[in-house]
Amino acid sequence: MNLTLKIWRQKDSKAKGQMVDYKVTEISEHMSFLEMMDVLNEQLVNSGEEPVAFDHDCREGICGMCSMYINGEAHGPDRGITTCQLHMRMFNDGDTITIEPFRAAAFPVIKDLVVDRMAFERIQQAGGYISVNTSGNTQDANNIPISKHAADEAMDAATCIGCGACVASCKNSSAMLFVGAKVSQYALLPQGQVEAADRVQNMVAQMDLEGFGNCTNTGACEVECPKGISLENIARMNREYLSASLKG
Amino acid sequence: MSGILNSSIGRKFAMALSAFFLMIFVLQHFVINLFSVLSPDTFNEISHFMGTFWVIQYVIQPILIIGVIFHFVMGFVLEIKNNKANGVKYAKNNGAANSTWMSRNMIWSGGFILVFLVIHFIDFWIPEINTKYIVGDMSGMHNGEFRYFHELQEKFVPIWRVALYCVGFVFLALHLLHGFDSAFQSVGANNKYTKGLKGFGKAYAIIIPLGFIFIALFHHFNH
Incomplete structure (x- = not known):
């Protein structure tokens, strides 16, 4: 599937962030959301751009590190899962997906989608x-x-x-x-x-x-x-x- | 015990206690008003008793006013603190996916109820205080009969006031649909009775405001 991603980019904790649009193509519905983000980052690195920073560790739904706010919901539209267990089959070809960091004054953004x-x-x-x-x-x-x-x-x-x-x-x-x-x-x-x-x-x-x-x-x-x-x-x-x- | 109101849980507890008090007040207000439909004479007698018995006038009434003011002030204080805790707003937030409109908009439904209460005070409470404590007429009589029922009917003649009251009660219903359960959760009551309590809360939140609307419409069409 081909997708448009609207992602919060913020250079560091002091910088003013903004939403930036990216296109990703040939995303398999069997991929996890983080694998889709890996594809995007590979694409960004290959084109000489700064990859999107995001938290992840076990990718098995138990470490609690991944922390994305996807299409207006923490960990995305599925229930009882963390972002690493969200699969691309929850989305449709041509979708625009909004990806933001967890927002709270007590969770300041460190960089892009990574919060403290x-x-x-x-x-x-x-x-x-x-x-x-x-x-x-x-x-x-x-x-x-x-x-x-x-x-x-x-x-x-x-x-x-x-x-x-x-x-x-x-x-x-x-x-x-x-x-x-x-x-x-x-x-x-x-x-x-x-x-x-x-x-x-x-x-x-x-x-x-x-x-x-x-x-x-x-x-x-x-x-x-x-x-x-x-x-x-x-x-x-x-x-x-x-x-x-x-x-x- | 000292400093409990400085904590987030203490503030919620105080908010819930004032909510319980106000919900009991609304219920007794509704029962008394219902007598204006069922038996005007009984309504007159209860109104006179409520308006002249010193315990109600000088003890319960001030507590009620303090309770109302506390509930509103604390509501706004919590809203300001919560907005401060939010930080940057989300570009896209799907609140409807995980919570009810009523629960997310208590400050708005509460704000409209405050506007309604100001109008209600101007309509009924201030003239009553003026008659009793400024003019000094504690008899409750006008032209040889009790004035309460007649005054109530007169107020609901203009359709604009009836419409305004109906809107006010709709906001009361919206506020109670979340507020009733929320008050119990805030005092730590979440147990095997919660499901039944939620059902009772929904019934309370719909029946009482609907009843008030019925009373306003009844007097408008039966004047």
């Missing part, structure tokens, strides 16, 4: 962990009884890969689905409950400090999340936070 998502790392550092003595006295995890229901819910929350599609899709650039998932995965398990109050307060404080917006419950994050993280996690975070705040 270190804000998520800093939120994790603020409390997204449990304190465990690993000096050889660690007890077997199976010694701690955990209900199947809690284990399943914690696992569902833990599948968040921190790609940032929730922030990119949110009209308020809110990070609450990400933070909600991270708070939940620990709050649901006995090992995480010891530090639950400090964790949620510190992570929410860091989230606010990073400049993410306020959640208005539109649910766009849940729809666009490649791992199907539920809004229940935001509600759980709200409960955890309010409970921790009331206790002081």
Whole structure:
């Protein structure tokens, strides 16, 4: 198929970016979206132009690096996938595809389609962990009884890969689905409950400090999340936070 | 507890609490107004009680006004903060693919409700305050009978006002279609009852505004 691509080009974090049109031809419908981008970049390199910078790593849908806003949606028009798993069969010959970086004040553009998502790392550092003595006295995890229901819910929350599609899709650039998932995965398990109050307060404080917006419950994050993280996690975070705040 | 309102979750919680309060107020307002259709005498008696009982006048009414102001001010504060968090706008954004129009436009539906409320205050609340507290007439009477039902009917004679009220209630419905569920989510209530609650919320968001529209039209055509 032959396509017209409208791609955000931005030389560096300080430069003013703009949308630039490119043509790509003979794209197979079996290609992944990133392979199509590889074709474009090969074409640009061969013609002496600067290739389009974009994030990618595993190309298996688990690393959360690829981060494109395609035709107005994070990771494109398909559901439950990251950009690397989006296939060209989702598009038609002759289509014009708009490709932009994830937008949020807390995700500044580094170059072209690459954004700085270190804000998520800093939120994790603020409390997204449990304190465990690993000096050889660690007890077997199976010694701690955990209900199947809690284990399943914690696992569902833990599948968040921190790609940032929730922030990119949110009209308020809110990070609450990400933070909600991270708070939940620990709050649901006995090992995480010891530090639950400090964790949620510190992570929410860091989230606010990073400049993410306020959640208005539109649910766009849940729809666009490649791992199907539920809004229940935001509600759980709200409960955890309010409970921790009331206790002081 | 200190500083909770400085956090994003705290602000949403406060917004939800004021929303619950306003939704209860709207429901009782609707029930009272419905009596203007079912029984004008009962409507007069309730209106007189509401307008003269000191607990309602000097305790609940100020709380209501503060609640309304808080909800609007916090709504605009959140909108400004969220716009700041957005950064550069997308060249192409397909919001309809993942969210409802109502959820994305709460600030607009809320803004129109604010305009409607100003008109509603000018129509009913300010004349009532003038009669009771400026003129000093607490009797609620006019020409030997209660004035409330008669005043209500008079207001809905001009078709432009009826049309304006109908538009106002349509925006109230749009606001509630998202706001009802959203308030519960903000206070952390997302559980096995959520599906049923969403159904109840949709019914509330449609039936109450439709009821208000019916009352306005009823008085216009039955004057």
